[in-house]
Amino acid sequence: MRAALWLLALFGIAAAVALFAGNNQGTITVFWPPWRVDLSLNLVLLLLAGTFVLLYAALRALAALFSLPQQARQWRVQQKERALHTALLDAMVQLMAGRFSRARRAAMAALAQERALEALDVALPQARQLRVLSHLLAAESAQSLQDRAARDAHLQQALNESAERGVLSPETREGVQLRSARWALEDHDPSAALARLKELPQGVQRRTLALRLHLKAARQERRTLEALQTARLLAKHRAFSEAAAQSIVRGLAMELLSGAHDAAQLIRAWADLEAGEREMPEVAIHAAQRMVALHGDLAVARGWLLPVWEFMVRHPDGLVGSLRVKLVRALEAGLASVDADWLARIESAQRGNPRDANLLYLAGMVCMKRQLWGKAQQLLMQAGMALQDVSLYRSAWRALAQLAEARDDASEAMAAWKRAAQTEDL
Numbered sequence: 001m002r003a004a005l006w007l008l009a010l011f012g013i014a015a016a017v018a019l020f021a022g023n024n025q026g027t028i029t030v031f032w033p034p035w036r037v038d039l040s041l042n043l044v045l046l047l048l049a050g051t052f053v054l055l056y057a058a059l060r061a062l063a064a065l066f067s068l069p070q071q072a073r074q075w076r077v078q079q080k081e082r083a084l085h086t087a088l089l090d091a092m093v094q095l096m097a098g099r100f101s102r103a104r105r106a107a108m109a110a111l112a113q114e115r116a117l118e119a120l121d122v123a124l125p126q127a128r129q130l131r132v133l134s135h136l137l138a139a140e141s142a143q144s145l146q147d148r149a150a151r152d153a154h155l156q157q158a159l160n161e162s163a164e165r166g167v168l169s170p171e172t173r174e175g176v177q178l179r180s181a182r183w184a185l186e187d188h189d190p191s192a193a194l195a196r197l198k199e200l201p202q203g204v205q206r207r208t209l210a211l212r213l214h215l216k217a218a219r220q221e222r223r224t225l226e227a228l229q230t231a232r233l234l235a236k237h238r239a240f241s242e243a244a245a246q247s248i249v250r251g252l253a254m255e256l257l258s259g260a261h262d263a264a265q266l267i268r269a270w271a272d273l274e275a276g277e278r279e280m281p282e283v284a285i286h287a288a289q290r291m292v293a294l295h296g297d298l299a300v301a302r303g304w305l306l307p308v309w310e311f312m313v314r315h316p317d318g319l320v321g322s323l324r325v326k327l328v329r330a331l332e333a334g335l336a337s338v339d340a341d342w343l344a345r346i347e348s349a350q351r352g353n354p355r356d357a358n359l360l361y362l363a364g365m366v367c368m369k370r371q372l373w374g375k376a377q378q379l380l381m382q383a384g385m386a387l388q389d390v391s392l393y394r395s396a397w398r399a400l401a402q403l404a405e406a407r408d409d410a411s412e413a414m415a416a417w418k419r420a421a422q423t424e425d426l
Helices: 002-022 041-066 068-096 100-119 127-144 148-161 170-186 190-198 208-220 224-236 242-258 263-272 281-293 298-314 321-332 340-352 357-369 373-386 390-406 410-421
Strands: 027-032 035-040
Touching (some): 027 041, 035 041, 041 068, 068 127, 100 127, 127 148, 148 170, 190 208, 208 224, 224 242, 224 263, 242 263, 263 281, 281 298, 298 321, 298 340, 321 357, 321 390, 340 357, 357 373, 357 390, 390 410
Antiparallel strands (some): 027 035
16 A cells, blocks of 8 residues: 555656656756856756755765764674673573573673773663672572672672662662572571561561561571561461461461470460460460470460360361370379369260260379279270370370279289280280
8 A cells, every 4th residue: 555655656746747847948047257058947956956966975975984983882882782681691591500600600701791881981771780680690609609708799799789779779689688688598697687687678578588588587596486477477478378377387386385494484475376376276285285394373274275175075086186195185184183164074075975085084084083983993994995095095004003903903903004014006
């Protein structure tokens, strides 16, 4: 369509020229004494057009001639800029491929090309960012080569280049700081990693990557409560799967409880936990076990265990066997001071699930503490025949042996002691 329009335009121009020049009788007379020159108007117009074209071509040729040095300089700058970007990309590729020495050489080559451009008074708009990235790649390679002196030197240069606000995007400096925190973690220096993370703006500290680094650093530094708070934020950000988040939070909560050295510290650590964490069976049972080990208030420990107990009663298969055993052990440790409410709960649970060996054992020990010897013997005998846990099995038969000795039944006591010693088949 465009070619057809051009063709029509040319036909129109040709027709106009033919109409104008075909019957043009005009002349131009030039007097140059003693001569007189008569020229047709058409010839004069052709001469003027030819002169204009000739002058225009001459001027373009002169301009091209005088611009050759500038074009040569631009070509050299372009070649150096291409070499700079090529070296930077090569450094990234070599780093990802695990060729750390080559990556560092490529990053240094990129820096050399940038200095060469600067010497030519070429101001690249992204020059500072290119220098920061080159230093960062060189530092990353040095870190992988365990050359900490070179790493620190390149890191400091990268931080200096990114220190001026308004020149670079803030993400550039934040990336350098996050990378330096990761290097500190790799060097097992959590204090330095935490210091780097604290230098970040408040919003950056809540990013997933920063929180992951903070979690690792806090765990290495044994700041369990700080690590637990960070893990909670990561769980809210869905940085882990639900199962992984629960596992990490549960482990840190138990670690926090394990760090308590007396009952008061244990109670404070329990208060630092969130409601959902306190309801985790593993956490509540571990807290009760720590209270028993620290000789604290067992009534408080039983209050911690109450949600777990109620869950086990409502869902007999909800707790795995090891947790059921730990729960029974934790409650057994406080039977001497157990109140009437807990006695009723244990008896009701045992009657509701008469085939549960763990509940039979716990109810039997309750009866033994209350000096109900006959019922205790009956329940413990049933439990001893069905228990799968070695420790509860031994405890049940030891209790039966003690009951037999209290009745002066030496043969039955001997048989019970013998059963307590035979645990290989469990």
